[in-house]
Amino acid sequence: MTHYRDDRSTEPYPWVPADDVPHARTWMSWPSRRGVWGLRLGGVQEDIALIARTIAEFEPVVMCAPDDWTAGKAQSWCGSGVEVITAIPTDDLWMRDTAPVFRRDGYGGLDAVVLNFNGWGNKQVHHDDARVAELVATRRGLRHTFADFVGEGGAIETDGDGTVMATESSLVNKNRNRGMSRDEIEEALLEAYGADTMIWLPGIKGQDITDDHVDVTSRFVRPGTVMVQLPPADRNNAWARDAREQFAILSAATDARGRRLQVVPVHGPDTVRSRSSKFVDSYLNFHVVNGGVITAQFGDAYKDAAARDALAVAFPGREVVQIDVDRLMAGGGGIHCSTMHEPLP
Template identity: 35%
Template structure:
């Protein structure tokens, strides 16, 4: 297993870039929930919803599941039965694999490597030391070459279209608790060099009371190279209304890597206000996960649940769009995209 640093030849210089999520996967990586205190007493319900999510994904592609300890592994094994899941015993702080896990890159020959960014629990909000080591574990488990970088970066902060364009939010990346001194231009340099991003597009902010400071994957997603689905809030008195409207207006002015406008599709936020242990929760349908032949969409027992599925299904004509319950998972502040990380299909790179 070969390590590279920020001063070695970059992935971009070697022909690597981060593929779009809808490109073929070798597997999905996840972590099993284990701490009842972190879930505000909802762990049993969270595990029930997690099990349904893991079983659904495993029906379409292999799942690598990190488990903290013997109890977690036994619980997961009992709930998952004979699903296509491989267990890995790894020290963990939490389950948000999208943010603390590796980001995979692939070259034109179809070979795969990974990037080990730093993780600090969204600016030091929670414990992170164990979760920050997960990319190194994954690299070792796969024997895949990887770059170890000094920059804090969360996968949920980045939305890629597979053609050089990345969407992100200022409210998240420009906080001084992540990478003090990095401005929009410097972020663009890092993402160009290590993920192959040729055009970085910025929205201002995300959902109210989102502890990630407004991750893009909770509000605005690509469904193909040219199409963006973005969250909207119809109630002008709701604090999310103005932010989502500004995002919508900005997206309509943006263009792709070739100077062409995007197709913008509006996706309503859930109609009901959800309250958690620490105030308002940030439920959203945009936190779907795209895999081999499927898309899983969080559902909250909300009047807009079915409408969200009806909007998303035509955007994924060759995939089964599946609604699964996430009312318990959202108590932790995220949903399906936040707890998954795709491993692109391809042979392991042999430099």
């Protein structure tokens, strides 16, 4: 597919493809800072290693580590199937937000766009993480540009066919984009993603470090089709109301091609093993890989199986693998949050 600015233009322009295109590799980051994770660090490292080993069964994985000692530990836990490098130091593990967003350049290659990561509105140390996107792009030899707004990859979902969606709470927020209107942010985002149509979801400010990233609740699975995770019927907290609102808005939305979106509900677990108030009980924070989909399980046998079956239908021909990453998800993010895919050109 070649994208053009308008029907009169003969110059193609870069665009961000959907997650399910063939990948060259997945990028990850090894957590190492006790100042960020405290006593939970060891358990989170085990979960990151499990995610990396699982993905490596499907496609190459590059794990960034801040120094040689840390890299040695990461290599021993992740195994020889994962490439660990120290050339790109990091503060934390959330590569979906710190890595560049890779684009097809319209000429048979790739370029990248840097979303100017600022620690989710300066909520966390990010001296090294702020440079990750540029360093990854440079290591891959890719031309890269800087977006005209501040954001994170996990805040934005694209169908690869002209439509993107995001929560206002994450992006139309003075902690990222002070002084910019929603229309100005939308224009800059569509330019960066090479898209035509924006779907805004209200979201929730100030309840988590991301200000409610869309990739926990609503995900494109193909052009014209989106999945939304709904809470149990008896749950009515802010997150439950947010999920139901996203479902309603997306059910009435049309995409860049004029299609009324098909919205597929996935029901969240009734019970989880964790007692953490930050726990993310999301099946939809999955990572699509070559030939597979990696998602979480929570020990709720019925809902785990139903989510697995829904993803198998959504991504036919791919193996759905569910893993226990409770320690990671108790930290406020999940599998998709900790990964960034690099598509093939």
